[in-house]
Each structure stands twice: as structure tokens, then as C-alpha cells.
Amino acid sequence: MGTIHLRAALAACIATLLVCVPGVAPASADPLPSWNDTGPKHAIRDFIVQVTAERSPAFVQPEARIAVFDNDGTLWAEKPVYFQLAFAADRIVALAPENPAWETTQPFKGILEGDLKAVTSAGEHGLLEILAATHAGITTSAFGEIVDAWLENAEHPTLHRPYTKLVYQPMLELLDYLRANGFKTFIVSGGGVEFMRRFAERVYGIPPEQVVGSSGVVAFETADDGSVTLVKKPKVEFVDDGPGKPIGINRFIGRQPIFAFGNSDGDLEMLQYTASGAGARFMGLVHHTDETREWAYDRTSHIGKLDTALDEATAKGWSIVDMKQDWKAVFSPN
Incomplete structure (x- = not known):
């Protein structure tokens, strides 16, 4: 067998093995199958290639690949109430x-x-x-x-599914795609941190220590028998919303993100903080435009209002995900 034919045969064997070995996908596999082949998908893939290719002028060391996500309306639904x-x-x-x-x-x-x-x-x-x-x-x-x-x-009042089944399939794929490329993914949300930590790992693959949220005062108490507990008190300690989000990122993460996704005006400061750093940056918004598969709302909504942030994203060329146009699926079929 000639050298060229030998190389071709070896390449074919390797490709076959990659397809057959569990957990190893061929290089051509689409990491974002629930995203339509539109602008946001291209922008995400281009950005990840740009910051992970070692010879790229925009290469980012793995320890600095920090991605932050809002939760309500960004990773899972938020209507009719949070x-x-x-x-x-x-x-x-x-x-x-x-x-x-x-x-x-x-x-x-x-x-x-x-x-x-x-x-x-x-x-x-x-x-x-x-x-x-x-x-x-x-x-x-x-x-x-x-x-x-x-x-x-508990079951959602109109969609009649468990709340943990109302996560966005395209965003689950995005989280996996980022982690496969050396990113560390965080939730940075106005929701209660102790509430979110109960499901973040099993639903999103994000461990409790990578969840930043609003918190109340907690007191350390010792009982007469010597046992110790942490008791929740009726006082707010930290609100992780609006300008509180970059403050929370600084306090609890300690690194400026290079990738951020939100869906409302409450996420604007987090996106601005991400954009303010040097080098390649990605800022994205989920725009709820699909009244059939989910809901359509933005500027006048009491829940997840998207007004000022939408204008700034448009003016600055941030990625705006039109749920109706850019996602093949909204929720997981399972």
C-alpha cells in the first residue's frame, strides 16, 4: 500500500473510532444544534474560536475565560412571575x-x-x-x-411542566460549549443565591460555588447541646441586580468576565462591565419574541423589562438573540 493510501486509511480508521467511542464527538458535530444558522450562533462560534486558538492575537488563557449568565429569563423562563x-x-x-x-x-x-x-x-x-x-x-x-x-x-401554572424543565435548551448547549472550550461558567442573578444553588448544578452543570445572587443575613448559632446551625434572618444583605451585578462579580468571582449573557435592563451593568475590559469580549441578550413557544415581551413588561439595555445593545453591536428567529427549540423535549 502506498504512503498516500496508508494515510487515507489511517484517517478513515480514526474518524470511525471517534464516532464509535462513547462521549467523543466527531470534529464536525454542531455544538449548538438548537440554534438556527443565524447571526448570534455565528458570533458565538467566532468568538470562542478567536479566544481559544493559541496563535490568535485575541487568545485568552483558560484561567481568564470567565462567562457569566443571568438566570431568570436568560437560562430559564420567568413568566408570569419570577x-x-x-x-x-x-x-x-x-x-x-x-x-x-x-x-x-x-x-x-x-x-x-x-x-x-x-x-x-x-x-x-x-x-x-x-x-x-x-x-x-x-x-x-x-x-x-x-x-x-x-x-x-411544583408545576408551572400555564405550561404545566416542572420548573426545572423550563430551562432553555439552546442555553444549555451554550453552557456545555463554553465549558468544552475551557470556560468557567457562573450564574450572576438577582435571584436568591440559596434558592438557585439547590438546582444550578443538576440543571445547568454549574456548581454552588459558581452561583452569585442576592442574599439575606445568615447568623451562626450554637444550641445548648453544642450543635451549630446557620439561621436565615429577615434582613437583606446584598442585592445582586443592576449595578449590584458587577459588584457581586468583583466580590465573589474576582475576575472580570469576557463573556456575558442577560435578558433585561437589570443585566445592563453586568454587560457594560464585561465590555469595558481589554481584548475580545462577547455581550449577549436573549430577546423574548416568541409568543407561541414562550412569551413575547420587552420594553413595557413588569417582569424582565428590556428597554435601555436593548437600545445599548443595538447601538454597540452586541448580540441580540431573537428567540423566535434564532432558536430551533426553546425548551428541552424531555
């Missing part, structure tokens, strides 16, 4: 027999009567009251068990 608020509402219903005054006191009355307008009109103060009543006064371990049980049994 899922953590749905969790808190279910807790209010469960605890109502022990708190009869809630029947006549807002925002608890609104929750018990299913009056979403009354709940949202209570504003930030009302939300803090709800979170204090449902998240505080218990140990962190007990809270985690309550969250686990809720995630196991």
Missing part, C-alpha cells in the same frame, strides 16, 4: 393556617386570593415582606430541603 416568587407564594399558602392575619393584610391577602396585581403593586417593600415570611427564621439546611421538595412537586 419562579422564586412562585415558590414564596406557595409557601405563603402552606403557612397561612398559622398566620390568620394574612387573610386581611397585603401582599399576603393578594397571594391567598390569587390577585397578582395586588401582589405586584406592593412593590419592593411587599416583596421583601413575602421573602422574610417565607425564607427567614429557619436554618439554611431546612430551607434547602423545602426548596428541593417544591422543585420536585
Whole structure:
């Protein structure tokens, strides 16, 4: 057999083995199969090639490949209310027999009567009251068990799926694609950090220590028998939203991201902070445009409002993912 034919035969054998060996995909496999072949997909792939090719002038060392993602509306759905608020509402219903005054006191009355307008009109103060009543006064371990049980049994009111099944399949593929190329992926969200940590690893492959979120005060307490616990208190310690996001990144991650994805005005400062660094940068927004497979909303929405950030992304050429046009699928079929 000639040298050329021998090389061809070896190449064919290697290709066959790569296809047959479990967990090894051929080089031609599409890492983003749920993304349409449109601008955002091209931009993502071009950026990853640019920062990971060692001879590229934009090459980034693996330890600096930090990618940050908002959670609500970016990695999973957020309508008709943020899922953590749905969790808190279910807790209010469960605890109502022990708190009869809630029947006549807002925002608890609104929750018990299913009056979403009354709940949202209570504003930030009302939300803090709800979170204090449902998240505080218990140990962190007990809270985690309550969250686990809720995630196991709760169902979305209109889509009729478990909340953990309402993650975006294209974003799961993106997380895997980034990690396969040496990126470390983080959640940076306004949601409660202890709530998100209960599902982030099994749903997104993001471990608890890579979740940055809003947090309440936690106290270390010692019982008479010498046992120790961490107890959640009804006081906000840190709000990881808006300008709080880059502050949280600095405090808990310690490296400026080179890749960031959000979906609302609450993510704008995180995107701006990412863009402000030297070298290649990727900033992306998920734009909810699909009223058939999910919801269509942006500038006037009370949940996930996308207005100022949309204008800035357009002006600066950041990637805007049109859910209707750019995603073949929204949710996983399983």
C-alpha cells in the first residue's frame, strides 16, 4: 500500500473510532444544534474560536475565560412571575393556617386570593415582606430541603411542566460549549443565591460555588447541646441586580468576565462591565419574541423589562438573540 493510501486509511480508521467511542464527538458535530444558522450562533462560534486558538492575537488563557449568565429569563423562563416568587407564594399558602392575619393584610391577602396585581403593586417593600415570611427564621439546611421538595412537586401554572424543565435548551448547549472550550461558567442573578444553588448544578452543570445572587443575613448559632446551625434572618444583605451585578462579580468571582449573557435592563451593568475590559469580549441578550413557544415581551413588561439595555445593545453591536428567529427549540423535549 502506498504512503498516500496508508494515510487515507489511517484517517478513515480514526474518524470511525471517534464516532464509535462513547462521549467523543466527531470534529464536525454542531455544538449548538438548537440554534438556527443565524447571526448570534455565528458570533458565538467566532468568538470562542478567536479566544481559544493559541496563535490568535485575541487568545485568552483558560484561567481568564470567565462567562457569566443571568438566570431568570436568560437560562430559564420567568413568566408570569419570577419562579422564586412562585415558590414564596406557595409557601405563603402552606403557612397561612398559622398566620390568620394574612387573610386581611397585603401582599399576603393578594397571594391567598390569587390577585397578582395586588401582589405586584406592593412593590419592593411587599416583596421583601413575602421573602422574610417565607425564607427567614429557619436554618439554611431546612430551607434547602423545602426548596428541593417544591422543585420536585411544583408545576408551572400555564405550561404545566416542572420548573426545572423550563430551562432553555439552546442555553444549555451554550453552557456545555463554553465549558468544552475551557470556560468557567457562573450564574450572576438577582435571584436568591440559596434558592438557585439547590438546582444550578443538576440543571445547568454549574456548581454552588459558581452561583452569585442576592442574599439575606445568615447568623451562626450554637444550641445548648453544642450543635451549630446557620439561621436565615429577615434582613437583606446584598442585592445582586443592576449595578449590584458587577459588584457581586468583583466580590465573589474576582475576575472580570469576557463573556456575558442577560435578558433585561437589570443585566445592563453586568454587560457594560464585561465590555469595558481589554481584548475580545462577547455581550449577549436573549430577546423574548416568541409568543407561541414562550412569551413575547420587552420594553413595557413588569417582569424582565428590556428597554435601555436593548437600545445599548443595538447601538454597540452586541448580540441580540431573537428567540423566535434564532432558536430551533426553546425548551428541552424531555
